[in-house]
Amino acid sequence: MTPPQDADTHRTRARSNTNTFPSSFWVRRRTEPVAALSPLPPVPSQQLLPLETLIANLTPPAVPSLSTARALALALASPASPGTAVTLAALQPVLSALCAVDAPPALRATGFEILAAYLDAPHTHPLSLSDRLALFSFFPSSGPLAWVSDVWEPRFRALSALTQDGAEIVGIEVPLLTVLESWIDGAFVGILTRDNVSPTDRAERERSIDMLCAFLMATCARRETMARLSDEDVADVLRFYGRLIERALLVPNDQFASPASVSEQQSPAHTPTRATHRRHHSSASIPLASPVNSTAPSVPTRHVVDVAVTAYLNHLSSQLQYLAPIHLNLILPILFRTLAFHASALPRLSLSSSDQFETSFPLERRVVETLDKLLNGAYTTYCFIILKQQLMPQMGHGVDIRTSIQTSTGACRALRIYIRRALCTRLARAYIARMSSDTHTLSGAPGHIDLGNDLFERAWAKDEITRGDLGKVGRILRRSADAWVALTAESFEGVDINEREKVLLEVAGVLKDVFQEYDERAENEDNDEEESNVVGEILLSLTSYICPLKNADGTPYLVPLTHPADEPSLFLRAMAALLSRDHATTPSNPLLSTILLSISDHLVDADTAKLITIMVERGDLSPITLDWHSNWTAILGKPTIANISRPLTRTTLLDALQEVFAFVRDVPAHRHLLVDLVLDFCRKQDTGKGGRDGYEVIWNILADELVLRQTEAQEHSSEQGTLQGDAFIGSVLDLLMTTAMEDQDVDHDIVSESTLPSTLTSSNVSPILSRGQSEFLVPQKEKESSMPGFTSLLSSFTSGASTRSHSQAPPRSDDTSSTNIPLSLPEPVIMPAAVGAVAALVHIFSQLAFTPHSLNEQNRMLAVRVFHILVGILPSAKSPRARLSVLQFFFRLRVDRDHRLYSVYERYDRLGNIAALAGLIGRVEILTAPGATTDAAGVPEDHEVHDAFKARARPPERDGRKASRGRDARPSRSGSSRSRSRATTRVISATLPRPESKHRKPIWHVPESLPFTIPESDTPSDGLISYDPLGPGNRSVLPISSLLLALIDAIQEEKDWEILSYILCHLPTLLSNKHFFCGPKSRAAISKLNTALCNGINTGELGSSITHWPAGLRPRDAHGLAFHTLSVLISYRSCFELSHRHILVGVLITGLSGQQSTIKACLQSLSLAAFELPDSMKRFLPDILTKLSQIMTNASMAVHIIDFLAIIGSLPSLYANFIEADYKMVFGVALQYLRLHNRPEASSETSWALSQHLRIMSYYIVYLWFLAVKLPDRPRHVTYITRQLLLANEDREEVDEPAEVCFDWLARYTYASADPRPTNSMLSDIVMNAQPQHDSEVISQKTWVVGNSLVTIRSLAKIGWVDVVARRASGLTRIVARIENVPMVGPGEVDPDTLSVPAILAMDHSSVSSEEENLYQVRRPFCYPYQGVYHVLPQDVLRTLHPDPIENSDSPPRPDPITGYVWRGSAPSQRRKEVAIDPSFFALQLSAYPGTHDGRRRRFRVHDTEDLDKVFKNIDRIPVIDTHKVGIMYVAPGQTLEQDILGNVHGSPAYTRFLEGLGRLINLRGQVDVYAGGLDPDEDGEYAYAWWDDIGQILYHTATLMPSHLHDPHHNGKKKHIGNDYVRIVWNDSGVPYKFDTLSTQFQFVNIVIEPHSLGAIAAFSNNLHENEYFRVTLQRAPGMSEFSPIGHFKLISAESLPLLVRQLSLLADWFANIFWRTGRDTEREEMPTNWQYRLQAIKRFRAKMAPAEPEPVEGILQQESRKDFTIDF
Secondary structure, three states: OOOOHHHHOOOOOOOOOOOOOOOOOOOOOOOOOOOOOOOOOOOOOOOOOOHHHHHHHHOOOOOOOHHHHHHHHHHHHOOOOOHHHOOHHHHHHHHHHHOOOOOOHHHHHHHHHHHHHHHHOOOOOOOOHHHHHHHHOOOOOOOOOOOOOOOHHHHHHHHHHHOOOOOOOOOOHHHHHHHHHHHHHHHHHOOOOOOOOOHHHHHHHHHHHHHHHHHHHHHHHOHHHHHHOOHHHHHHHHHHHHHHHHHHHOOOHHHHOOOHHHHHHHOOOOOOOOOOOOOOOOOOOEEEOOOOOOOOOOEEEOOHHHHHHHHHHHHHHHHHHHOOHHHHHHHHHHHHHHHHHHOOOOOOOOOOOOOOOOOOOHHHHHHHHHHHHHHOOOOHHHHHHHHHHHHOOOOOOOOOHHHHHHHHHHHHHHHHHHHHHHHHHHHHHHHHHHHHHHOOOOOOOOOOOOOOHHHHHHHOOOOOOOOOOHHHHHHHHHHHHHHHHHOOHHHOOOOOHHHHHHHHHHHHHHHHHHHHHHHOOOOOOOOOHHHHHHHHHHHHHHHOOOOOOEOOOOOEOOEOOOOHHHOOOHHHHHHHHHHOOOOOOOOOOOOHHHHHHHOHHHEOHHHHHHHHHHHHHHOOOOOOOOOHHHHHHHHHOOHHHHOOOOHHHHHHHHHHHHHHHHHHOOOHHHHHHHHHHHHHHHHHOOOHHHOOOOOHHHHHHHHHHHHHHHHHHHHOOOHHHHHHHHHHHHHHHHHHHHHHHHOOOOOOOOEEHHHOOOOOOOOOOOOOOOHHHOOOOOOOOOOOOOOOOHHHHHHHHHOOOOOOOOOOOOOOOOOOOOOOOOOEEEOOOOOOHHHHHHHHHHHHHHHHHOOHHHHOHHHHHHHHHHHHHHHHHHHHOOOHHHHHHHHHHHOOEEEOOOOEEEEOOOOOOOOOHHHHHHHHOOOEOOOOOOOOOEOOOOOEOOHHHHHHHOOOOOOOOEOOEOOOOOOOOOOOOOOOOOOOOOOOOOOHHHHOOOOOOEEOOOOOOEOEEEOOOOOOOOOOOOOOEOOOOOOOOOOOEOOHHHHHHHHHHHHHHOOOHHHHHHHHHHHHHHHOOHHHHOOHHHHHHHHHHHHHHHHHHHHOOOOOOOOOOOOOOOHHHHHHHHHHHHHHHHHHHHHOOHHHHHHHHHHHHHHHHOOHHHHHHHHHHHHHHHHHOHHHHHHHHHHHHHHHHHHOOOHHHHHHHHHHHHHHHOOHHHHOOOOHHHHHHHHHHHHHHHHHHOOHHHOOOOOHHHHHHHHHHHHHHHHHHHHHOOHHHOHHHHHHHHHHHHHHOOOOOOOOHHHHHHHHHHHHHOOEOOOOOOOOEHHHHHHHOOOOOOOHHHEEEEEEEEOOEEEEEEEEOOOOEEEEEEEEOOEEEEEEEEOOOOOOOOOOOOOOOOOHHHHHHOOOOEOOOHHHHHHHOOOHHHEEEEOOEEEEOHHHHHHHHOOOOOOOOOOOOOOEOOOEOEEOOOOOHHHHOOOOEOHHHHHHHOOOOOOOOOOOOOEEEOOOOOOHHHHHHHHHHOOOOEEEEEEEEEEOOOOOOHHHHHOOOOOOHHHHHHHHHHOEEEEOOOOOOOOOOOOOHHHHOOEEEEEEOOOEEEEEEEHHHOOOOOOOOOOHHHHHHHOOOOEEEEEEOOOOOOOOOOOOOOOOOEEEEEEEOOOOOHHHHOOOOOOOOEEEEEEEEOOOOOOOOOOOOOEEEEOOOHHHHHHHHHHHHHHHHHHHHHOOOOOOOOOOOOHHHHHHHHHHHHHHHHOOOOOOOOOHHHHHHHHHOHHHOO
């Protein structure tokens, strides 16, 4: 049958030119009909010749011409050609010459085209038989040229025309079949190999085979043809197709193996795993690139077997109804072999499918359907006779062993499918019976059953009596299995004897199907005895195959029943799965246990483990049996069961031991017997080569028994009992200590990759197989324990679906879904004995310390004893893993504020500091526990640990520039400064370079695997403390100083990097629990630790003792980790002398020369030291600045350097001794970063938001430090700053707006320290407010645009006073002065001047307020109203200046120490600083500086004053400094909800003291210049905290100062302010971590969280006990936000310095958060303008609107007229 023509429209037949002739014109493309001719090329010379001439030119002896032949073909094919003029006799000589075998292919093809054209012509006379036979002779039937690429198609068309498409073949039937077979064979030979065959040629051959086979099938299918063919002729055709299949099956599979990449992309996801002899290519074709033309499209091809089988099945389907039974001997073996080749995995039995055969491979389905017709047709008996024969080995019958194996395999598969249909019938009946029993009414009558007819038809089919009866056909399989198992190696000459496993695998598959049907029966349904016998016989026969198996060393081959996937072959995996079934639910005679005993020598560890399990289930090992103790003695005494070679048996044994111990736990008599036996057994075990590894159950039993006997000894106060208990306790502790110290790790130092320990299967692994693995074709790594059980019955009945999906692999033994410890996952490998002993000691300590046992003093003393043992193990143990386990326990200990001990699991590393440090050395491995609540990186949903575990979300690419990304956290291999400070979501340890063959195996990574658990985690101990504030001797205290000294010794002398790195990564977090290290001994140890770290870094001795460094790491990496510990040690400043503090700061300065991660840590530490160690910082600050100027070119450090300079600039005491060079160094750093980030394309290493932040902060540093310079020295820095600003704009014609603002700002503050905005004074009120009798027109006002400033001058004509206001970008300057040219008129004269003298006397006083009226008795009767405002009368000014106090009134109250001063009115900045003004200030404020350079007039007067007031109001509405608003929330103990937190109206005293230092408490009523942040005194309270300087103001939205209203239970009034703040300060006294999204708002950017460093309630409600306490500050950032703060993961800060630090953090955070929001969360390239820029833009807009037209140019002297005529501008 020809393939669809549209399937190959894209193909082009690219052939190489094998002769001098051009390509034949008649070659048909794939899209053309079979009989259609291709368009003929023009033949100009011969086309006009008559037919006779053309024939004559081609008739021998003339030499044939290709063009002439083509012309003849065209002429014959033309409808206008007189065909009657051409006779066959005339053409025969031509055809004989052209169609000769030795003729060139082009001429032969043209000759056949001539013949086809002649025969297809409608006027051609009918051929006689002789003519037909004569023409038939032109078609060769054999020889090497039976198939030629360029000839076959025209030859086939000619044959079709000659035979009238197979209808006219009388007399040539057999020769025609012979010719077609030879042609098919000739084409088939070319596709048997890929060698020297192009994909195009192969596709052409396949097309030829399809067309020829279709013609052969159509010819043989004609009834008249069948009548003339004998049975032998029909059989010959079948044999021909059989030979094709046999030859195809002999082709090695690798001849048609596609590349891995191709197969992975094109093979279906559900393609089953196959043995080497199987291959299935019928489902899809694999495109192959043509080697001839690389540009040609890929030509899809099929496997050679698919081609042969397709042709065979097509022919067989057309002949099946006419075949005689004798032909079945030819047909069935071939079908069996093809079925074996195409066999795919069979699914589980189900009622959803109609025939229990589901496959996506068409050929396999066709083969099965054909066999189904035969086995269930008219010749069923005869077919089964043949099937029985083919199931047996066929040696000696002319069949080679390989063919016999393949045939038997297919026969077994056919019989298996046959049996599956019968099993499906039984499933249907079982389901109907169950549904019937479930629907019975209470009376016993059957209820309504809603079942489909198809289910009943499945249950009671027509052929149910004889079809698939296992009892009848099962023994056929048993005899086949016996025969194949009995074969010896001599029978397999040249073939691997293991090939017979393919047959046995199908037999095992039958048992698998039968067992599944058994499992899904009803519980009360009995098994058929005969069936059980057959099943047992088959299983026993298959099991006998295992008996002779030996290993290479001659030992018996072991069958791992609990791990079938570990078997080397599919059959052994199947057998392991069958033999591992449940004994109680496996109907077998003989029993399964008997069968297992027959191969006891071959049972793997899992088998003996299962036997122990059976003993436990029967109760043979528990006290319910009298001989239970002797059974235990016998089991523990057998070396083959308890030795190390059987780990699973040991595990099962230990599980049984644990179960029995739990059973006898409350019966001391039995428990003592068992534990004494266990203790004696453990002592006798071999300690070498891991003899006691994996004994954690035994260690736990001994630990529990120790605690129990300690408790029993206390309960029984008799001296004898106590002594016995002490003896046992001493024995156990000695055993544990000896084991922990003496046992060594096996292969710890150097291991090969092939010897890495594998994960053991847990007992929790599901025993159910996946549907996709039902044929035991599972990957070797996927473990299975048994066959499907009863639990899958209902789902498989109704849907046919397995209890597992196709997409899910079977559960693995290392599944961590049950864990609830995010950073502490179970250890998947066998626990070494030393580690187990440490875990037992930890278990003992935990029981004595964290349970009610700690209330007893004897138990506390025993806990201290165990603690000493653990501390002694740390430096002395030989096992690094044991030492690591001790460290893992110690670093999880914490104390609360009452010094009560507790352990941390859930909050072990919630800040992510440990993970970040581990990431620096490649020890972070992200593991996601299924079912756990984790984020995208696989870590718990805790925003404080967010950045430590996963790469921060980066914004998309911006304008072709890729978003900056964190580098891999891998060790640096060179001296470069690549950042290693970020931990990523990848397995970082895997990135470290390894030797080719062996490497040092790390023993720890984050998240950690703990060998122990501690009860009552995160709950303080009831009795055990680390420090007694009442003094020594009162109670047992844990000697923490001994632990700290042991850690110091390890830091100084440790040789193992695993131990040292663990200490350095975990020590900062432990030290942050400051209450853990209280007392004089601990303080001395802390000082020693500081000295050891500082000396180790300075001298380079830290890490110098390490014997083996991992690849890529070196001592400087250890130094980098140590700097993080020094950062925490800053909070222990009280433990250090002044010289030690200097050394600490000096060491931090040396770290600025290290790697980027080290520089970052040191900068953050120095920022903290600026608050905590001011004396040392003041001493070394010039050196620090020098170092910063050397590393400032590193862009990644820019934000941290800028932060440091901002913090230093906020602390004037640190730079009090600065000289000009020091200031210049600061300006140089800031301006250099400005040059780097003033052009976006120049800062490609950072995000856009961060670049904008650095740009703004660079200007901020310039402003901040310029104000720090003394006023007389400021002009000397202007030149340098100006030059650097211009260089930052060197690629622009004009300076940008920020630079222009900066120039204007410098002009304001270089010669004066005045405020950027004036305040109303009494002088202004007196002078500028006219008397009531005066009208407003007496005041004249004019405005000029001077550069980028607006200058307004107002004058009072009769008084002589002028008011000059200069509005600039940097602020507003107001000058009130009297013109002395106007004489002062005294009293008694016309219009006397009564205001000047009082005004001058009152010029330094502010306007009178209502409070001042009450205080100084300034009464309204002495004031006059004018335009709604009361004005002071001149005669009362002296009384106002020198008032009389109110009689009998108390003095004004002193400020409250908690609330502080309450500021009201305008910002009183003049009251806190010295104000000096240089004359140049006035000139600059009224000048055009910095001017414009656009050619326009620098100064002109504004004549159109209609909108001038509106413009002034708009400009004056823009603040003259930057404003920020920050929210503050107090979280009381136990609070976690938004409503509760916002409802707080007060906080702890510590919180109140923090607010006092954070800012000034202001009264919101009557505020003029202090930024109110949108607060309304009537709604949001009258008071708020604020802070300001000459650069910016911060208003704190404090929730506790805002009132709570009954009508607003959700506190939306507070939330509308705090929820809209980009930055929030959270004082967290709740005792639990504050979640980032606690406050539901879309403005979640930055949270600054302040909390006690230790748990406890003292900090929340104490008054003065903890004024000098330290607090932990953390900063939470929104996803995608770059790191910008000096906090890192956390910082410890004293209460004294806390407000200063948090204020700076809030300022930095609000700047960056605003930029982050404005840039669309760092996805848009938007600039962040400041208030100064907004003012500049408003002025520029007004200037552009009011600019006058330029005068026309005039030549000569008159061109100066516009400049000389001052009335134009004035």
